[in-house]
Amino acid sequence: MSEDGLGYMTEERRMIRDAARDFTIRQVLPVANQLDGPDAEIPMALRQKMAGMGYFGIMIPEQYGGMGLGYFEYCLICEQLARGWMSVASIVARGQGGWIKSAMSEEMKAKYLPRVARGEFLNASALSEPDTGSDLASISCRAVREGDEWVLTGNKYWCTFADGADYLSLFARTSAPASAGQRGEGISCFLIEKERGSFPKGMTGAPIPKIGYFGWKTFELALDGVRVPADCLIGAQGKAFLLMAKGLEGARAHTAARAIGLAQGALEDAIAYAGERKQFGMPIAEYQAIRFKIATMATEIEAARQLLYYVCGEIDRGRRCDREASMAKYFASEMAERVTSQALQIFGGAGYTKLFAVERYWRDARLTKIFEGTSEIQQRIIATSLLGKSEVEAMIAARAFDTQAARRGALA
Known part of the structure; x- marks a missing residue:
């Protein structure tokens, strides 16, 4: 992984990132490779280890037992966790105080947030x-x-x-x-x-x-x-719709981080496999077709990562950045599907088996284009912020309002 030159990556943040990567490689990846499947459950033992690392309270203030950090550190950690298993990077979001932390009374915060930070109230x-x-x-x-x-x-x-x-x-x-x-x-x-x-x-x-x-x-x-x-x-x-809208801004940054983590895992696995797999007497990493695939994959991952760094910085500074968060989520999720698919292609037939993690990265990357608002919804948000609402959007809103009124009438 490259270092950035814009001052985002302080020494503390590098340490946080590297600790999360080490935790993922040692604790998350082996569990994911063993358990991932329709009947799997993230083991409680792993959740307890995550709680011990403070990962359920990354953004909870220190006065309530959390780490008191921001979205930047949160996304750094979640990117690394997704490199192992996206579901583990997602269960972290079930901590942090959730969508509702900002609207909690002080009494509620004192009652609930210490339990959240300990992983006891998800x-x-x-x-x-x-x-x-x-x-x-x-x-x-x-x-x-x-x-x-x-x-x-x-x-x-x-x-x-x-x-x-x-x-x-x-x-x-x-x-x-x-x-x-x-x-x-x-x-x-x-x-x-x-x-x-x-x-x-x-x-x-x-x-x-x-x-x-x-x-x-x-x-x-x-x-x-x-x-x-x-x-x-x-x-x-x-007044909770505004709470949802504000929560989605951070959730989309989180999804971008997860998408980047999936793509990074696929890239690293593809590089390792290309160095080991031999065809026509030499490793496939020696062939230009594979080398160019890997170069393109790495470039797209880094572009998504730098955009995410910017968005996280803006969120932590308290500036609303709906458009930029949608850009990061849209770009990273589209990138992740492309990169994981290319990685699977490098693996060839082996990639289409359950013997390698690349198929998991590929499956989960596809979901990042859907949840927290589809790619098409992100494009709509971006376009509206640049061009204003279209007549079609106004017509859709009016039609939806009429539909709601009809439902109320049926339920009255």
Whole structure:
């Protein structure tokens, strides 16, 4: 891995990165190579080692037992963890205080964040729904206030780690939007505590079969009158859409880091294999076709990494950078699919087996183009920031508002 010349990589950050790489090579990669598959579970022993490294509290303030670091260090660590197993780089995000840390009261922070930093209070986020993916302003899961409780009804989709988490960050509609231009209004966030390995009363979960992202399960959730205390509301009622939008900025940087880690793992494995595999009397690394593939792969990885460094720096400085975060996520995820595919090609038939990790990198890289907003959604965000909203977008927003109104009428 190269060093950068823009002052991002301080000596402390190099030490953090190198420690994470060493942890990944020694602790994560052997477990991933042994266990990755549809029925795999990230071992509790590995999670405890991660907690010992402080990885669940990277961005939690030191006063609550965390490391007190920023998105830059968080993404440095997650890139290295993804080089071993993307799911391990992802479970780190179930710490950090999740989407809701910034909206927690001081009392909540004192109660929950020390447990989060120790890896004892991990999150699963329930945002998407069966009919609502990237258009999160259209969620229809409802929360109705009844006395000292909220009653939640509806469905959630793509909730990874819903069974193993200690709490859910669940977004639901508490009131209707006033207009098509304010469709995100009326969405609220709830912290729902639960026992590990089970769901709250009134909630059921069905695992979604996946082609990758193994090590944990992803669920469709059905909520039928789930009751939670009134003080489970996080932040102001009806204002959680902004919480989602801000959280997605950091989540997209995190996805870029994971994509870069996958690509780096594929590159390193391809280089090693090309030096060992002989055809026509010499290692395939001697052939120009392979050498040029590797040169291109390395260049694309480094370009994505430097863009991510810039974005993380901007987030840590407190500047909103939705466009740049979308650029980093879009570029890195598209790059990761190309690079891991090229790495698999270098392996030839051996790459299309379960005998090498490159097939895992390839499968998981494909997902980075989908979650936290598809590549097409990132392009839309970037284009809108440069050109303004199109007439088509305004028409889509109006149509979605009409659809929401129809749903409300059917449920009334």
